[in-house]
Amino acid sequence: MDGFLQKLKGLDAYPKVNEDFYKRTLSGGVVTLVSAVVMLLLFISETSSYLNSATETKLVVDTSRGERLRVNFDITFPSIPCTLLSVDTRDISGEQHQDIRHDIEKKRLNSHGNVIESRKEGIGGAKIERPLQKHGGRLDKGEQYCGTCYGAEESDEQCCNSCDEVREAYKKKGWALTNPDLIDQCAREDFVERVKTQHGEGCSVHGFLDVSKVAGNFHFAPGRGFYESNVDVPELSSLEGGFNITHKINKLSFGTEFPGVVNPLDGAQWTQPASDGTYQYFIKVVPTNYTDTRGRKIDSNQFSVTEHFRDGNVHPRPQPGVFFFYDFSPIKVIFTEENKSFLHYLTNLCAIVGGIFTVSGIIDSFIYHGQKALKKKMEIGKYR
Numbered sequence: 001m002d003g004f005l006q007k008l009k010g011l012d013a014y015p016k017v018n019e020d021f022y023k024r025t026l027s028g029g030v031v032t033l034v035s036a037v038v039m040l041l042l043f044i045s046e047t048s049s050y051l052n053s054a055t056e057t058k059l060v061v062d063t064s065r066g067e068r069l070r071v072n073f074d075i076t077f078p079s080i081p082c083t084l085l086s087v088d089t090r091d092i093s094g095e096q097h098q099d100i101r102h103d104i105e106k107k108r109l110n111s112h113g114n115v116i117e118s119r120k121e122g123i124g125g126a127k128i129e130r131p132l133q134k135h136g137g138r139l140d141k142g143e144q145y146c147g148t149c150y151g152a153e154e155s156d157e158q159c160c161n162s163c164d165e166v167r168e169a170y171k172k173k174g175w176a177l178t179n180p181d182l183i184d185q186c187a188r189e190d191f192v193e194r195v196k197t198q199h200g201e202g203c204s205v206h207g208f209l210d211v212s213k214v215a216g217n218f219h220f221a222p223g224r225g226f227y228e229s230n231v232d233v234p235e236l237s238s239l240e241g242g243f244n245i246t247h248k249i250n251k252l253s254f255g256t257e258f259p260g261v262v263n264p265l266d267g268a269q270w271t272q273p274a275s276d277g278t279y280q281y282f283i284k285v286v287p288t289n290y291t292d293t294r295g296r297k298i299d300s301n302q303f304s305v306t307e308h309f310r311d312g313n314v315h316p317r318p319q320p321g322v323f324f325f326y327d328f329s330p331i332k333v334i335f336t337e338e339n340k341s342f343l344h345y346l347t348n349l350c351a352i353v354g355g356i357f358t359v360s361g362i363i364d365s366f367i368y369h370g371q372k373a374l375k376k377k378m379e380i381g382k383y384r
Contacts, residue, residue: 027367035360042352050345053293053337055260062287062332067213069285069301074206074251075322078113079244080222081198082106082205089209091216104207111200147185160185206251215328220247221321243320245279246272254301254326258290258335264305276320277312281305283326290335302333 077085087104090096108116146159152169153160160166163186209218222243248269253261270279283305290298303326310318 025368025371027371028364031360031364031367035356039352039356042356043349046345046348046352050340050342053339056336056338058334058336060332060334062328062330064213064287064332069211069213070255071209071211071218072251072253073208073249074204075220076109076113076202076204076248076250077220077222077245078109078202078248079246080203081195081201082108082203083194083198084222084243085203085205086221087205087209087218088221089211089216089218091212091214093212093214093216095212095216100209103209104205107204108198109202109204111202113202115204116201150183213328215326217323217325219321219323221319243276244272245276245320245322246270247279247322252324254285254303255288256298256300258288258298258300259292260335261288261300261302264303270307278310278318278321278323280308280310280323280325282308283324284329285326286329287332288335289332291337293337293339 085106086099088096088098089100110116145161147161147165149158149160149166149169152166152173152175154169154172158169160169163183166183166185205220211218222245248267249265250267251263252265253263265281272279283303286302286304288300288302290300292298312318312320
């Protein structure tokens with residue numbers, strides 16, 4: 001047993017030196033202090049890198065099909081009343097939706113930007129078209145208007161051209177007008193009254209749209225209901241001169257947000273010059289997949305954007321509004337969060353300690369032997 005222990009002792013790669021033979025120097029103390037500081041800084045850096053996950057990026061071809069796209073928005077129009085503002089969507093497949101109301105909230109703003117009223121019923125007023133004629137068609141240019149009394153006519157020649165006339169006809173029949181919103185004359189007069197009431201106000205619109213994942217556009221167009229109503233009211237004549245589409249995009253994103261995403265239009269603001277027109281945003285949407293350290297996946301999108309303003313003083317005159325034209329990149333970006341393994345962290349710590357210890361030993365030995373050689377030469381008179 002003693003022989004085995006002696007052989008094991010002979011394998012010692014770290015022979016010990018008697019403390020009586022140690023010689024401590026000032027240069028060695030400085031090198032030791034500097035090495036300890038560097039070692040501590042590298043230890044903190046490596047520990048921080050271990051505790052914080054790293055993100056790996058990969059590009060692949062997007063092969064997804066038949067998906068839907070959620071567009072989140074929060075936009076403020078300081079000079080357009082909510083009644084005159086509508087949201088429409090259209091894509092290259094032919095699918096289109098006009099005056100969208102669901103999943104959208106509007107906030108009426110005064111001239112100082114303060115909220116007057118907030119509703120979740122959607123934006124825009126009632127669907128206003130050309131006046132409904134008694135014969136069932138819509139009023140054409142040059143045609144005499146004769147509104148229907150909705151079955152309450154006393155004669156074939158009787159016309160009801162206002163909401164009050166319809167009410168009076170119903171009253172004479174002994175009928176109750178339970179839902180005036182379905183009466184064309186009442187809906188039109190209510191629209192005109194709300195436009196006059198909200199004159200000089202602004203509108204903040206936020207919510208989301210669910211659209212097909214194909215190229216298309218969505219836009220905020222003021223005045224659609226006003227132009228289609230064909231109303232002739234002196235108080236509304238000022239609207240024919242155009243609309244101020246000054247706006248601020250508080251938030252615009254495509255899909256669910258993920259850590260580190262940057263939406264380039266958040267906080268963007270544009271002020272309309274003297275003439276009105278159409279402001280256009282051309283957006284390239286990049287499908288993105290994000291996986292965190294727990295394996296949870298988030299399917300989302302990033303986007304880049306360019307902007308263009310079309311002046312309204314051209315022919316044909318463009319529709320006033322703010323348009324967002326979007327298209328999709330064929331490349332998908334995949335972000336994967338990864339944590340370093342503990343063994344990798346431990347290996348790096350050993351490399352830091354061993355590397356600094358070895359390098360500092362070399363530097364100390366170089367300084368010590370250099371000083372010793374220089375001192376010896378000075379003693380024999382080579383240096384004075």
